Amino acid sequence: QSVLTQPPSASGTPGQRVIISCSGSSSNIGRNIVNWYQQLPGMAPKLHIYSNNQRPSGVPDRFSGSKSGTSSSLAISGLQSEDEADYYCATWDDSLRGPVFGGGTKLTVL
């Protein structure tokens, strides 16, 4: 139902590398930068990756973002228990003339 498509869930054990995908179209990801938000339980979303692959101050370098064509990915290496959260991709949509979000991926650290 969301404009951008993410897997509903992802998981890994501590220390593993996990990748979360985000698929869009030519009117959104294909033409615009992608941002990723982390939402911890009961909290507001927080900007985690911006401009496809930039980390705000304070975000560990274990997190990295990439974009290719109409898709984007968030990679988390050296998975830690505190990484357990919902992750949302977002971008601008030229047809909507506004931001669009993915449906969110719930990351579980086993």
Place this chain on the structure above:
Amino acid sequence: DVQLVQSGAEVKKPGESLEISCQGSEYGFSNYWIGWVRQTPGRGLEWMGFIYPGDSDTRYSPSFQGQVTISADKSISTAYLRWSSLKASDTAIYFCARREWLQSPFDHWGQGTVVTVSS
């Protein structure tokens, strides 16, 4: 530090009106767009609209045009989201968030306002 502080949780009946607020501090409130985002379990995060407090330029998502009204009072660094007649389907968490220009990311978010509409 930049802060966006939202008004508290609301419980309303269908047909009632409601206005929630979002007060910014520690930055030039007039110079950043404030957006409103709805979060529900079924539909996830949805952008509702923006306002630029400096000149009250307002943009709405087609899904929310005519359903809500966004306004701002730059003299008190506060943005508002208003419903004239609530529906049960308006039950959600509402976040305000700021962005420097329309296509930049939401770099700071309010804590969210839970709105419950039930008879």
